[in-house]
Amino acid sequence: MFLQLYIVLILFFNYHVLKKGSLFNLCLFTYYMVYLYIAPIFQIYYKKFPNNLIFIYKYAFINVLMSTLFLIVYMFIDKSKKYNLASIIANKIVNYLRFTTTNVNLNKLLPYFILISMFLIYFMRNYLIDVLIIAEGNIALVPDNNVRAIQLIIKKFLFFVGIIPFLIAFSKLKFKNNSLKTILFFLLTFAIAFIFKNPFNEKRGVLGSIYLSWFFYFILLKKNFVITKKTLIYFFIFLFLSLLFLYPTVKVFTHLYFNFAKIVEEPSRFFDITLNYLTNFERNITSLDYDSWINAQFTFEYIDKFGYKWGKQTLTSLLFFVPRSIYKKKGEGTGGIIGDYIISNYGGFQRQISNPVYSEAFFDLSIFGLFLYAMFLNFLSKTSSYLKKTNNNYLILYSLFIDFYVLFLFRGDFISCLAYFVGYSLATISIPFLIIKLQKLFTKKLILLSYEKSD
Secondary structure, three states: OOHHHHHHHHHHHHHHHHOOOOHHHHHHHHHHHHHHHHHHHHHHHHOOOHHHOOOOHHHHHHHHHHHHHHHHHHHHHHHOOOOOHHHHHHHHHHHHHHHHOOOOOHHHHHHHHHHHHHHHHHHOHHHHHHHHHOOOOOOOOOOOOOOHHHHHHHHHHHHHHOOHHHHHHHHOOOOOOOOHHHHHHHHHHHHHHHHHOOOOOOOHHHHHHHHHHHHHHHHHHHOOOOOOHHHHHHHHHHHHHHHHHHHHHOHHHHOOOOOHHHHHHOHHHHHHHHHHHHHOHHHHHOOHHHOHHHHHHHHHHHHHHHOOOOOHHHHHHHOOOOOOOOOOOOOOOHHHHHHHHHHHHHOOOOOOOOOOHHHHHHHHHHHHHHHHHHHHHHHHHHHHHHHOOOOOHHHHHHHHHHHHHHHHHHHOOHHHHHHHHHHHHHHHHHHHHHHHHHHHHHHHHHHHHHHHHHO
């Protein structure tokens, strides 16, 4: 059943990862290998699936077929050079960013963003500091837990603004021969960034994308951002092992609410639980951490019984920022819909579940959805590729975030993942570049005024 997927994956790895030197495609390939190939094979072998689910051959076959078809569609779009709309749009966006940053020193913005970060830390200290050191992981972002829109703005936008000082300082760092001032600024801004984004207050997928982009940026810095076939193979081995063994282990922080105080208080319990997660492969591979494939199976069963959503899920995802009080007909995320179905029909215990991009695309728009969502992924891939050619380290750092975020984005569900991606992009790209644009306009106005006065 998995043979056709395996053959397509080998072709994808050879022609779209190694030959293209694409880190984005490598991350997509790694996701397929771990979550849609290795995980289901072991779950079938152990006869145990996440969320109390069962194996149904008919829908399992459709599941493998659709995941393979989606990858083939993506490969076709990725290879296309003429009339590739995703490539054209990505190129225009990157050219605009390149033009905006010409002769601009981001270091001049660093003091302003440090002040903004300190301001945010002060006003959000009850959440940021307490969760990191003292609390049990249940401190509210705002006093009223019902103000969900405000919480989303804080968590998915403002907290990303808080890491901008580090991104600027990091982008100016050299692999060696840095001045003491540069190193001190780097350490200071990293401490600030860690307060905003750490295992105690952020989802593993988002956090992993951020920290992986920083880690691989430093590695590629030594190589002048040249990605060779050998580099990609080493990166694959690292990612593959990390997703199989480290990813479930991070739950010690994100789900069990260990923080610095609890680690100091109960070090032996902390190390025992961590070691157990690292070594208990059967429990990990059949847990909710690897539920993508089986959730997709039941998405196809749901489609067979109730039909498609015909655009409602895509619209809901695109309008994630609109409160339900305004958009009263706003739909539910696909993870919640399939989660409810599983609980009602199969006794599942988890409602908000992951749902991979290919099943969500098909669930919403049938075959056309596969092409639309594959084009969106290709847009991200092309954007990342073009950003790496800008010779702007800040934009290269952002391109690496895009690469690793596909691991989280593809897992789904789409509405939640898109919200985080848009929040990160608006905060770390739109805000700094809007300030740069305003500075240029202000400078231009001053020059014009000075000419008028001289006349």
